Amino acid sequence: MHDHRHDHMNSSSDRIGRVFFLNVAFTVIEFVGGWLTNSTAIMADAVHDLGDSLSIGLAWLLSKLSGKRADSMFSYGYHRFSLLGALINGFVLIAGSLWVLSEAVPRLSDPQSPNALGMLGLAILGVGVNGYAAYKLSRGKTLNERVLNWHLLEDVLGWLAVLVVSVTLLFVDWPILDPLLSIVFTLFILVNVIRVIVTTGSLLMQATPDKALYADVIGVFLETEHVAQAHHVHLWSLDGERHVMTAHLQLDECIGYVEQRSIKADLNNRLSKFNFIHTTIELEFPDEECRDESQD
Template structure:
């Protein structure tokens, strides 16, 4: 094996160790063999010193410890799914595991309960002549759509990336969020059209029916929230808060139905429905605005973007940074690309050291994809 090839292989192994010490599956024997070959071939002393066996052994110890912790975490928390590590170029894709997913099962149960009860709500709202129940039905419809798409996308979104869709399918969740938002806006406008005229001509709803539906709503949504409370995934936590909101909404309907049993104040029904609807619209518009920003590849957090730039600029031999792009696949998994302008021409071992420092600098931000390009002095940037 020639000297140049040996250098390239050791550089790659060294860089991968520093870049992803928590996940890389390294053949330790291979690295030691390469080092011995380098000695036998009398490759330059400075290069051997940079990759001395003591340094490599220390890194390998960290790798083994990290792998042990990673394996223990997987065994203790199977519901985590590790979807955010599913990038084939990182060498540890989990997509080949077709095992039982407790998280998906819990979300599936919550979806089944919610969509069934949403249908009951619309029928019950029509039978009881209650716009408050109709408003709650629209709210639950939105939650059913959110839970359903989360359930579907938890499966579909984790498919392997392809040559055409090189980043995978995580952005499907943004499309689903936009569609959900449109449905909720339309439903909310319909409820407002029904409710506002009743402020001027209130109609007494069927209070006993409201009361029974409210009890059922508290029970169904409360049970669904309980099912999801056992989970640890981000999807489950977010959806659990949605269901807790539903429970609170049904408690409000329950209170109003009890009040209307004893006091003739039919205006409470449209007032409650309008309050629900405005609350829904506020959250929907906020989510649509956020989703649109992600669609347009806006920075998910400008403060974090600034921190990353400042950290990279502090690295030795880095003279400047441009074409730094920080965007998000789905609001949770972020992507970073940047050009680092170096102060001078560097030796291979110095470039390896800088790459390791960049990897360490970025590790705390849990980025899903990073692409860093080095530019040398007087080199023209092809992207300018």
């Protein structure tokens, strides 16, 4: 049988790999361009992109690792490594954003005029390259790709700021626009990345990925014939996409093998819409003591 999940992980890894090499090449161009145009803003962005390249390279490595199949050490597989990559990259992006703010804020009182024409050329190239890379990752659904997409979106917005500033500086002497726009865009990205980090941290702590989903699952259980109660219902996510669910269902009466098989078949059919990667459901008779009761 063809493994579509494995293909999905490969496509995710391939997208991140292409973006990594593209970002490294452009970072080199930025350093050269920043030196030639005498632009501290471009040089600062080059340093920031260098950090992005390291983050994307780490994400690529962890993404490939997360595609490994389950073994005796990681019985659920390696999918959670992509969450680790998302968390690390989120913190790197926060550190980079804070660094950009530390560079931009002082320039409000002492703005510097760079080579506007050179900035314009690099800005057009920067928007194109980073925009293409962001578009490639926007098709990904993993948290790892979402965080990396914010890296690239930050770069696109930053280059748009450079583009606007460079065009403006060709006509008027307002160098203060550069730090102002950098601050606005950096704060925008910072807020959104913090949200992603909170989500990623919650999933790593095995929080329920979706409260509405949890309620829907409980509803399915309680609507099933012969099910009187659902307890020890646990729902968590391996990587933000692949969810795992376990539950104990107490029956309203002692029923035979045929009825139990009917319940399981009914549940299998009704739970299929949730696309859980793993499910474990235990049926308990009315007079049966739950062996996990003392664990709550």
